[in-house]
Amino acid sequence: MTPELLDGLAWCVGGAVLATLLFIVIGLIPGTSETATIAPATLVVILLGFPPAGVLGFCLAAVAAKHLVHAVPTAIIGIPGDNMAIPMLEPSAKLRALGLPHIALQKMISGGVVALLVSVPISVAIATLIAPFGDLIRAWVGPIFALVGLALAFTSRGRWASVVLFVPYGIAMQALNGVATDLNRGQGLSITFMLGMALGPLFVDVLTALSPVSRDRLRAAGPREIWLAPEARIWSGRLPLPWAVLTAQQLVYVLLTSVVSAITFTFTAIGMTFLVGSIVQSRVKGFYNRMTTALSVMNATTESTYIAEILVPLVAFGLPLSPISLTVGLPLFNAPPVYSTEPLHNLHSLLSAWQIGVYGFIAVVLASVITYPIVMRYARTASAWVMRNVAQEAVLSMFAGLVVVLTYYEGGPIGTAIGITVGILGGTLNKAVGFEISAQMMAYFAAPWVVQTVFGRA
Amino acid sequence: MAEPQRLVNIWEDTVDLRHLLIGLACGSALGFTSYVLALRAFTAYFPGETPGLIKGYALMIGIAGCVMAAAIIGTVFKPKRVFRDTDEGPIDRSTMIRNLALDPDEERRALETASPKLIREMQELQVYDFFVDGSRSDPR
Structure with missing residues (x-):
C-alpha cells in the first residue's frame, strides 16, 4: 500500500464517520431538507481543506445516513423525515394502523442498506457505459411518466375515474404552478406540490371537522385503540442482516430499482420514489406483503437515486447533469475557489473512476454499519413510547407548521396558498372517488409534457 | 380534560x-x-x-x-388514543380490516400463494390471523 492510498483511505474513513454521526442527529429532525443540510455541510468540509477522498466520503455517508434515519420519524410518528420521505407517508400510516410501525421502519432501513451496498458499484459501472446517452434518457422523462402514470391510475382504487382525472388534474397543477412562476417571477414550485398532495386527506379531514354539515362523519364514539405487534425476529441468524430481513421478492425489487435508478440518473428522485412505490403496490398481492415490500423498495430508491444521481454524472462528465447533483451534490462539482467546472477541476479530475468507486463504497458501508444496528434495536421501543406519550394533536400541529414554513420557504405567500389549494383539491378527489396520491403525483410529473404535447402549438 | x-x-x-x-x-x-x-x-x-x-x-x-x-x-395535551401492548390482548380485528378498506377474500387468496418466509414473519408478528380470521368473522 502506497502512502498516498493510505492517506486517502484514512481521510475517507474520517469524513464518512464524521458525516454519519452528524446526520444521524440531523436525520431525526423531521422536515430537514437534504439540500439545506447536506450541501452546506459538504461545502464547509471542502472549504476547510479536506482532500477529495475525505470530501467524497463525507458527502456520500451524509446521504446514506440521512436516508436511513429519515425513516424513523416517517414510520413511527408519521411525519416525513425529509422531502424524500414524503412518498412513504401513506404506506407507513397504513402499517401503523395495523400496529406495525417498527416493522415498517425495519423494512425501510433494510431496503436502504441493501440499495446502498449495490448502488455504488452499479453507478460507477453505468457511468462508464451509458453516460453518453444521458440526453436521450432525459428526453423520455415526460412520456414515461405519462404512460406509467395512466397505467397506475387505472390500477388504483379509482379505476376509470382516476384515468379520467389524470389530464384535468395535471392541467390544474400546471395552472397553479404558472400562477407561482408569474407572481414570483422565477422558478416553479415542487416541494409545495408534493406536500399538498401527500397531506391532502389531512386537509380534507380538518375541513370536514370544521363544517357543522359534515362533522358527524368524523365523530368518534370513543378514543381509538391502538395495538402494537410484538418485537419479532423477522430475520434468520443471530444479528439482523439487511438482506435477511427482506423476503426474496423484496430483495429482487430492491436490486432491480438500484439498476434502474442508475440508468435514469436524470429523473427526479422523489418522482422515481413515487413511481417505484406505485408499481410495486400494483403488482404485489396481500396487504402486509404489499406495504412492507413497497416501503423497503421505496426507501431503497431514496438511497439509490441519490447515489446514482451524484456518482453517475461525477464519474462520467464531472458536470452536474442530474437534479440531485445540481442541488445536494453541487459542492462536489463546483465549490469556488476549491473546485470548479470551468475549467474542469473537481472530484472528476482529482480522482479516478476506480477511486470514486472504492471511497464511495467505504463511505456507504461505514454509514450503514454505524446506523443500521441502532435503528433496528430501538425500532419497537421508540414506537411504543411514541404511541403512549405523543398526542396526535402535537403531530398535526407540527405538520401545520412544516407546511407553512416549507411552502413559504419555497414560494413565499403564494407558495403557502398553493400548497393548501393543492391539498384541498387532491384530498377531496382522493376521498370522493379514490384518485390516489401516487396517481396525483404522476399526473403532476407528467403534466408539463402532456400539456405541451396535447395542447401546445407546433 | x-x-x-x-x-x-x-x-x-x-x-x-x-x-x-x-x-x-x-x-x-x-x-x-x-x-x-x-x-x-x-x-x-x-x-x-x-x-x-x-x-x-x-x-x-x-x-x-x-x-x-x-x-x-x-x-x-395528552394522547386520546388507548395504547395496547402486545400482551394486553388483541383488539377488534374486523374493525381494523374495515378501517383499512381491504377485501377479505382477496387477502385470503393472496396468503394462499405467499412464501413460507412471509407467512412465518406474519405469524411471529401475530398479524397472520388478522387476514385469515378477520375475513371469516366479517359480517358482510
Whole structure:
C-alpha cells in the first residue's frame, strides 16, 4: 500500500464517520431538507481543506445516513423525515394502523442498506457505459411518466375515474404552478406540490371537522385503540442482516430499482420514489406483503437515486447533469475557489473512476454499519413510547407548521396558498372517488409534457 | 380534560377537535414567525452571504419553531388514543380490516400463494390471523 492510498483511505474513513454521526442527529429532525443540510455541510468540509477522498466520503455517508434515519420519524410518528420521505407517508400510516410501525421502519432501513451496498458499484459501472446517452434518457422523462402514470391510475382504487382525472388534474397543477412562476417571477414550485398532495386527506379531514354539515362523519364514539405487534425476529441468524430481513421478492425489487435508478440518473428522485412505490403496490398481492415490500423498495430508491444521481454524472462528465447533483451534490462539482467546472477541476479530475468507486463504497458501508444496528434495536421501543406519550394533536400541529414554513420557504405567500389549494383539491378527489396520491403525483410529473404535447402549438 | 363530544378521528387517530385547532394555529404561527424573524435577522447580520444559504439557515430555525410548537402542544395535551401492548390482548380485528378498506377474500387468496418466509414473519408478528380470521368473522 502506497502512502498516498493510505492517506486517502484514512481521510475517507474520517469524513464518512464524521458525516454519519452528524446526520444521524440531523436525520431525526423531521422536515430537514437534504439540500439545506447536506450541501452546506459538504461545502464547509471542502472549504476547510479536506482532500477529495475525505470530501467524497463525507458527502456520500451524509446521504446514506440521512436516508436511513429519515425513516424513523416517517414510520413511527408519521411525519416525513425529509422531502424524500414524503412518498412513504401513506404506506407507513397504513402499517401503523395495523400496529406495525417498527416493522415498517425495519423494512425501510433494510431496503436502504441493501440499495446502498449495490448502488455504488452499479453507478460507477453505468457511468462508464451509458453516460453518453444521458440526453436521450432525459428526453423520455415526460412520456414515461405519462404512460406509467395512466397505467397506475387505472390500477388504483379509482379505476376509470382516476384515468379520467389524470389530464384535468395535471392541467390544474400546471395552472397553479404558472400562477407561482408569474407572481414570483422565477422558478416553479415542487416541494409545495408534493406536500399538498401527500397531506391532502389531512386537509380534507380538518375541513370536514370544521363544517357543522359534515362533522358527524368524523365523530368518534370513543378514543381509538391502538395495538402494537410484538418485537419479532423477522430475520434468520443471530444479528439482523439487511438482506435477511427482506423476503426474496423484496430483495429482487430492491436490486432491480438500484439498476434502474442508475440508468435514469436524470429523473427526479422523489418522482422515481413515487413511481417505484406505485408499481410495486400494483403488482404485489396481500396487504402486509404489499406495504412492507413497497416501503423497503421505496426507501431503497431514496438511497439509490441519490447515489446514482451524484456518482453517475461525477464519474462520467464531472458536470452536474442530474437534479440531485445540481442541488445536494453541487459542492462536489463546483465549490469556488476549491473546485470548479470551468475549467474542469473537481472530484472528476482529482480522482479516478476506480477511486470514486472504492471511497464511495467505504463511505456507504461505514454509514450503514454505524446506523443500521441502532435503528433496528430501538425500532419497537421508540414506537411504543411514541404511541403512549405523543398526542396526535402535537403531530398535526407540527405538520401545520412544516407546511407553512416549507411552502413559504419555497414560494413565499403564494407558495403557502398553493400548497393548501393543492391539498384541498387532491384530498377531496382522493376521498370522493379514490384518485390516489401516487396517481396525483404522476399526473403532476407528467403534466408539463402532456400539456405541451396535447395542447401546445407546433 | 377531553370532552367526549369533541372527539373526532383525523388521519387514523382520535383527537379533541378544540385541542387540534389550537395546535394547528400554534404550529403555523410559531413556525412562520421563527422563519420570518430568522430570515430578517440573518439578512441584516450577514449582508455579504449568498441569499440561498441565508434562506437555508432561516429554514432550520423555522423547523426548530415547528418542533417547539409540537413539544408545547405535546406537553399540554395528552394522547386520546388507548395504547395496547402486545400482551394486553388483541383488539377488534374486523374493525381494523374495515378501517383499512381491504377485501377479505382477496387477502385470503393472496396468503394462499405467499412464501413460507412471509407467512412465518406474519405469524411471529401475530398479524397472520388478522387476514385469515378477520375475513371469516366479517359480517358482510
